[in-house]
Amino acid sequence: MQTKFEHFAATSLMGGSEHPPRQNGELMFDREWEERAFSIAISLSKKGYYEWESFRQQLIYSIAEWESAHCKDDSSYDSSWDYYQRWLLALERIVLGSSIISSEELEAKTNEFISREQQATSNS
Protein backbone atom coordinates (compact mmCIF):
# COMPACT_ATOMS: atom_id res chain seq x y z
CA MET A 1 0.00 0.00 0.00
CA GLN A 2 1.23 3.47 -0.80
CA THR A 3 1.00 5.98 1.96
CA LYS A 4 1.18 9.70 1.42
CA PHE A 5 3.57 11.45 3.77
CA GLU A 6 0.79 13.78 4.95
CA HIS A 7 -1.34 10.84 5.96
CA PHE A 8 1.52 9.10 7.68
CA ALA A 9 2.50 12.22 9.60
CA ALA A 10 -0.99 13.02 10.86
CA THR A 11 -1.87 9.48 11.82
CA SER A 12 1.44 8.66 13.46
CA LEU A 13 0.42 11.13 16.16
CA MET A 14 -2.56 9.04 17.20
CA GLY A 15 -2.66 6.93 20.32
CA GLY A 16 -0.51 9.15 22.53
CA SER A 17 -0.78 12.41 24.44
CA GLU A 18 0.29 14.29 21.32
CA HIS A 19 -2.71 13.44 19.14
CA PRO A 20 -4.28 16.45 17.40
CA PRO A 21 -7.89 17.35 18.18
CA ARG A 22 -10.43 15.77 15.88
CA GLN A 23 -14.12 16.35 15.31
CA ASN A 24 -16.10 13.35 14.08
CA GLY A 25 -12.97 11.77 12.65
CA GLU A 26 -11.64 14.85 10.88
CA LEU A 27 -8.82 17.08 11.98
CA MET A 28 -10.21 20.07 13.79
CA PHE A 29 -8.75 23.55 13.52
CA ASP A 30 -10.29 26.39 15.48
CA ARG A 31 -8.15 29.20 14.14
CA GLU A 32 -6.50 29.86 10.81
CA TRP A 33 -2.98 29.97 12.23
CA GLU A 34 -3.43 26.46 13.62
CA GLU A 35 -3.87 24.87 10.22
CA ARG A 36 -0.96 26.85 8.84
CA ALA A 37 1.31 25.79 11.71
CA PHE A 38 0.13 22.21 11.21
CA SER A 39 0.92 22.33 7.53
CA ILE A 40 4.31 24.08 7.92
CA ALA A 41 5.46 21.33 10.33
CA ILE A 42 4.50 18.65 7.82
CA SER A 43 5.93 20.51 4.80
CA LEU A 44 9.37 20.97 6.35
CA SER A 45 9.64 17.34 7.39
CA LYS A 46 8.42 16.20 3.98
CA LYS A 47 11.21 18.26 2.43
CA GLY A 48 13.74 16.60 4.70
CA TYR A 49 14.66 19.44 7.06
CA TYR A 50 13.99 17.11 9.99
CA GLU A 51 12.61 13.65 10.63
CA TRP A 52 8.92 13.54 11.48
CA GLU A 53 9.80 11.54 14.56
CA SER A 54 12.00 14.42 15.78
CA PHE A 55 9.07 16.79 15.48
CA ARG A 56 6.86 14.31 17.30
CA GLN A 57 9.36 14.06 20.16
CA GLN A 58 9.59 17.85 20.32
CA LEU A 59 5.78 18.01 20.51
CA ILE A 60 5.62 15.39 23.25
CA TYR A 61 8.26 17.35 25.16
CA SER A 62 6.37 20.66 24.76
CA ILE A 63 3.17 19.01 25.99
CA ALA A 64 4.95 17.40 28.95
CA GLU A 65 6.42 20.78 29.88
CA TRP A 66 2.95 22.32 30.04
CA GLU A 67 1.62 19.39 32.04
CA SER A 68 4.37 19.60 34.63
CA ALA A 69 3.66 23.31 35.07
CA HIS A 70 -0.09 22.83 35.53
CA CYS A 71 -1.89 20.90 38.21
CA LYS A 72 -4.76 18.65 37.16
CA ASP A 73 -6.82 19.86 40.14
CA ASP A 74 -6.48 23.44 38.98
CA SER A 75 -9.78 24.96 37.90
CA SER A 76 -8.03 26.55 34.91
CA TYR A 77 -6.51 23.22 33.82
CA ASP A 78 -8.86 22.57 30.93
CA SER A 79 -9.48 26.15 29.87
CA SER A 80 -5.82 27.08 29.65
CA TRP A 81 -4.84 23.96 27.72
CA ASP A 82 -4.20 24.79 24.09
CA TYR A 83 -2.95 22.02 21.83
CA TYR A 84 -1.83 24.23 18.96
CA GLN A 85 0.07 26.61 21.27
CA ARG A 86 2.17 23.56 22.15
CA TRP A 87 2.40 22.63 18.49
CA LEU A 88 3.62 26.10 17.60
CA LEU A 89 6.21 26.01 20.37
CA ALA A 90 7.49 22.63 19.14
CA LEU A 91 7.60 23.96 15.57
CA GLU A 92 9.55 27.10 16.58
CA ARG A 93 12.03 25.03 18.54
CA ILE A 94 12.69 22.56 15.77
CA VAL A 95 12.97 25.29 13.13
CA LEU A 96 15.34 27.42 15.23
CA GLY A 97 17.23 24.29 16.32
CA SER A 98 17.83 23.17 12.76
CA SER A 99 19.22 26.63 11.88
CA ILE A 100 16.77 27.20 9.05
CA ILE A 101 15.81 30.52 10.62
CA SER A 102 17.53 32.49 13.38
CA SER A 103 15.61 33.61 16.43
CA GLU A 104 16.47 37.27 15.63
CA GLU A 105 14.93 36.93 12.18
CA LEU A 106 11.83 35.34 13.62
CA GLU A 107 11.45 38.05 16.28
CA ALA A 108 11.89 40.83 13.76
CA LYS A 109 9.42 39.32 11.31
CA THR A 110 6.85 38.64 14.04
CA ASN A 111 7.04 42.26 15.22
CA GLU A 112 6.69 43.43 11.64
CA PHE A 113 3.43 41.48 11.27
CA ILE A 114 2.15 42.64 14.65
CA SER A 115 2.75 46.32 13.91
CA ARG A 116 1.24 45.93 10.44
CA GLU A 117 -1.82 44.37 12.06
CA GLN A 118 -2.05 47.19 14.62
CA GLN A 119 -1.81 49.82 11.91
CA ALA A 120 -4.52 48.14 9.92
CA THR A 121 -6.77 48.10 13.01
CA SER A 122 -6.12 51.76 13.88
CA ASN A 123 -6.72 52.86 10.30
CA SER A 124 -10.07 51.17 10.04
Add this chain to the structure above:
Amino acid sequence: MSKRFYYGNERESYSAARVRALEALLIEKGIIGSETVDKVLDYFETEMGPFNGAKLVARAWVDPEFKARLLADTTAAIAEMDFPTGMAGAEGENMAVVENTEGVHNVIVCTLCSCYPWPVLGLPPYWFKDPTFRARTVREPRAVLKEFGFPLEESTEVRVWDSSAQIRWFVLPERPKGTEGMSEEELAAHITPEAMMGVARVEVKA
Protein backbone atom coordinates in the same frame (compact mmCIF):
# COMPACT_ATOMS: atom_id res chain seq x y z
CA MET B 1 -12.30 20.51 8.59
CA SER B 2 -14.31 22.34 11.17
CA LYS B 3 -13.81 25.59 12.95
CA ARG B 4 -15.73 25.97 16.14
CA PHE B 5 -14.59 28.83 18.29
CA TYR B 6 -13.54 32.40 17.93
CA TYR B 7 -10.58 33.54 19.97
CA GLY B 8 -9.73 37.17 20.20
CA ASN B 9 -6.98 38.35 22.51
CA GLU B 10 -3.40 39.50 22.41
CA ARG B 11 -1.87 36.07 22.70
CA GLU B 12 -3.93 35.10 19.68
CA SER B 13 -2.68 37.89 17.47
CA TYR B 14 0.84 37.08 18.66
CA SER B 15 0.48 33.41 17.68
CA ALA B 16 -1.05 34.32 14.35
CA ALA B 17 1.78 36.78 13.63
CA ARG B 18 4.33 34.21 14.71
CA VAL B 19 3.01 31.60 12.30
CA ARG B 20 2.79 34.13 9.48
CA ALA B 21 6.37 35.18 10.22
CA LEU B 22 7.55 31.57 10.08
CA GLU B 23 5.80 30.93 6.78
CA ALA B 24 7.00 34.23 5.27
CA LEU B 25 10.64 33.59 6.24
CA LEU B 26 10.54 30.05 4.89
CA ILE B 27 9.17 31.33 1.60
CA GLU B 28 11.75 34.16 1.44
CA LYS B 29 14.55 31.67 1.92
CA GLY B 30 13.14 29.42 -0.77
CA ILE B 31 12.66 26.56 1.67
CA ILE B 32 8.99 26.20 0.89
CA GLY B 33 7.00 27.55 -2.04
CA SER B 34 4.18 30.04 -1.64
CA GLU B 35 1.69 27.26 -2.37
CA THR B 36 3.21 24.55 -0.18
CA VAL B 37 1.14 25.12 2.94
CA ASP B 38 -2.13 25.29 1.02
CA LYS B 39 -1.26 22.13 -0.90
CA VAL B 40 -0.82 20.15 2.31
CA LEU B 41 -4.14 21.45 3.60
CA ASP B 42 -5.87 20.63 0.32
CA TYR B 43 -4.69 17.08 0.65
CA PHE B 44 -6.45 16.72 4.00
CA GLU B 45 -9.60 18.35 2.70
CA THR B 46 -9.98 16.43 -0.54
CA GLU B 47 -8.49 13.10 0.43
CA MET B 48 -11.90 11.47 0.47
CA GLY B 49 -12.91 10.50 -3.02
CA PRO B 50 -16.12 8.81 -4.04
CA PHE B 51 -16.10 5.14 -3.28
CA ASN B 52 -18.30 2.12 -3.66
CA GLY B 53 -19.19 1.69 -0.02
CA ALA B 54 -20.98 5.04 0.01
CA LYS B 55 -23.23 3.85 -2.81
CA LEU B 56 -24.08 0.67 -0.89
CA VAL B 57 -24.96 2.58 2.25
CA ALA B 58 -27.04 5.17 0.38
CA ARG B 59 -28.95 2.41 -1.44
CA ALA B 60 -29.61 0.62 1.85
CA TRP B 61 -30.95 3.85 3.37
CA VAL B 62 -33.45 4.48 0.60
CA ASP B 63 -34.38 0.86 -0.20
CA PRO B 64 -35.36 -1.28 2.82
CA GLU B 65 -35.45 -4.47 0.73
CA PHE B 66 -31.91 -3.89 -0.50
CA LYS B 67 -30.85 -3.22 3.07
CA ALA B 68 -32.33 -6.55 4.19
CA ARG B 69 -30.45 -8.36 1.42
CA LEU B 70 -27.24 -6.47 2.24
CA LEU B 71 -27.42 -7.52 5.87
CA ALA B 72 -28.37 -11.11 5.06
CA ASP B 73 -25.84 -11.78 2.29
CA THR B 74 -23.50 -8.88 1.77
CA THR B 75 -21.44 -10.38 -1.03
CA ALA B 76 -24.55 -11.21 -3.08
CA ALA B 77 -26.04 -7.76 -2.50
CA ILE B 78 -22.80 -6.09 -3.64
CA ALA B 79 -22.91 -8.20 -6.78
CA GLU B 80 -26.27 -6.56 -7.62
CA MET B 81 -24.57 -3.19 -7.86
CA ASP B 82 -23.06 -1.92 -11.04
CA PHE B 83 -19.50 -2.00 -9.72
CA PRO B 84 -16.39 -2.76 -11.77
CA THR B 85 -15.50 -6.45 -11.89
CA GLY B 86 -13.79 -7.72 -8.78
CA MET B 87 -15.45 -5.22 -6.50
CA ALA B 88 -17.62 -7.86 -4.85
CA GLY B 89 -14.53 -9.25 -3.19
CA ALA B 90 -11.71 -11.39 -4.41
CA GLU B 91 -11.88 -15.17 -4.32
CA GLY B 92 -12.54 -16.73 -0.95
CA GLU B 93 -13.29 -13.44 0.74
CA ASN B 94 -16.65 -12.66 2.19
CA MET B 95 -17.78 -9.28 3.24
CA ALA B 96 -20.32 -8.72 5.95
CA VAL B 97 -22.14 -5.63 7.14
CA VAL B 98 -23.03 -4.69 10.70
CA GLU B 99 -25.72 -2.10 11.25
CA ASN B 100 -25.48 0.83 13.65
CA THR B 101 -28.69 1.54 15.50
CA GLU B 102 -29.66 4.00 18.19
CA GLY B 103 -28.31 1.85 21.02
CA VAL B 104 -25.54 -0.09 19.27
CA HIS B 105 -22.38 1.23 17.66
CA ASN B 106 -20.04 -0.97 15.63
CA VAL B 107 -16.34 -0.50 14.92
CA ILE B 108 -14.24 -2.63 12.60
CA VAL B 109 -10.69 -3.59 13.31
CA CYS B 110 -8.25 -6.32 12.44
CA THR B 111 -5.92 -7.52 15.15
CA LEU B 112 -4.19 -10.25 13.19
CA CYS B 113 -3.35 -8.66 9.90
CA SER B 114 -4.87 -5.83 7.96
CA CYS B 115 -7.95 -7.43 6.51
CA TYR B 116 -9.81 -4.46 5.22
CA PRO B 117 -12.80 -4.43 2.88
CA TRP B 118 -10.86 -2.41 0.29
CA PRO B 119 -13.15 -3.11 -2.66
CA VAL B 120 -15.85 -1.27 -0.73
CA LEU B 121 -13.92 1.29 1.28
CA GLY B 122 -10.83 1.91 -0.82
CA LEU B 123 -7.33 1.53 0.57
CA PRO B 124 -7.05 1.41 4.34
CA PRO B 125 -5.78 4.54 6.03
CA TYR B 126 -2.39 4.31 7.67
CA TRP B 127 -3.69 4.23 11.22
CA PHE B 128 -5.93 1.26 10.54
CA LYS B 129 -2.81 -0.83 10.04
CA ASP B 130 -1.15 0.52 13.13
CA PRO B 131 -0.78 -2.14 15.85
CA THR B 132 -1.51 0.41 18.59
CA PHE B 133 -4.78 1.44 16.97
CA ARG B 134 -5.89 -2.16 16.57
CA ALA B 135 -4.94 -3.21 20.08
CA ARG B 136 -6.44 -0.15 21.70
CA THR B 137 -9.71 -0.36 19.77
CA VAL B 138 -10.28 -3.85 21.09
CA ARG B 139 -9.25 -2.92 24.63
CA GLU B 140 -10.77 0.53 24.98
CA PRO B 141 -12.98 1.39 21.99
CA ARG B 142 -14.65 4.33 23.73
CA ALA B 143 -11.34 6.05 24.45
CA VAL B 144 -10.20 5.57 20.86
CA LEU B 145 -13.49 6.92 19.47
CA LYS B 146 -13.19 9.93 21.74
CA GLU B 147 -9.77 10.68 20.23
CA PHE B 148 -11.44 10.61 16.83
CA GLY B 149 -13.75 13.38 18.07
CA PHE B 150 -16.61 10.95 18.26
CA PRO B 151 -17.53 10.33 21.90
CA LEU B 152 -20.32 7.82 22.47
CA GLU B 153 -23.19 8.05 24.94
CA GLU B 154 -22.68 5.97 28.09
CA SER B 155 -25.78 3.97 27.23
CA THR B 156 -24.59 3.03 23.74
CA GLU B 157 -23.25 -0.47 23.41
CA VAL B 158 -20.00 -0.76 21.44
CA ARG B 159 -19.30 -3.83 19.37
CA VAL B 160 -15.86 -4.33 17.89
CA TRP B 161 -15.69 -6.57 14.83
CA ASP B 162 -12.42 -8.23 14.11
CA SER B 163 -11.88 -8.91 10.43
CA SER B 164 -10.20 -12.06 9.29
CA ALA B 165 -9.16 -13.58 6.00
CA GLN B 166 -12.61 -15.21 5.89
CA ILE B 167 -14.82 -12.29 6.77
CA ARG B 168 -14.19 -8.62 6.20
CA TRP B 169 -16.58 -6.39 8.05
CA PHE B 170 -17.83 -2.94 7.38
CA VAL B 171 -20.34 -0.74 9.13
CA LEU B 172 -23.73 0.44 7.91
CA PRO B 173 -23.89 3.83 9.64
CA GLU B 174 -27.09 5.47 10.86
CA ARG B 175 -28.84 7.75 8.41
CA PRO B 176 -28.62 11.32 9.72
CA LYS B 177 -31.84 13.03 10.69
CA GLY B 178 -33.20 15.63 8.30
CA THR B 179 -32.08 13.80 5.17
CA GLU B 180 -35.50 12.38 4.28
CA GLY B 181 -35.75 14.48 1.13
CA MET B 182 -32.31 13.59 -0.23
CA SER B 183 -31.67 11.36 -3.22
CA GLU B 184 -29.45 8.30 -3.18
CA GLU B 185 -26.63 10.22 -4.92
CA GLU B 186 -26.90 13.17 -2.54
CA LEU B 187 -26.74 10.83 0.44
CA ALA B 188 -23.75 8.92 -0.96
CA ALA B 189 -21.72 12.14 -1.16
CA HIS B 190 -21.84 12.49 2.63
CA ILE B 191 -20.75 8.98 3.57
CA THR B 192 -17.09 8.77 4.53
CA PRO B 193 -14.84 5.70 4.84
CA GLU B 194 -14.46 6.61 8.53
CA ALA B 195 -18.21 6.29 9.04
CA MET B 196 -18.11 2.83 7.45
CA MET B 197 -15.27 1.84 9.75
CA GLY B 198 -17.25 3.04 12.72
CA VAL B 199 -14.91 5.83 13.82
CA ALA B 200 -17.20 8.68 12.77
CA ARG B 201 -20.86 9.39 12.14
CA VAL B 202 -22.32 10.54 8.86
CA GLU B 203 -22.79 14.28 8.98
CA VAL B 204 -24.66 16.47 6.60
CA LYS B 205 -23.01 19.85 6.70
CA ALA B 206 -25.06 22.89 5.89
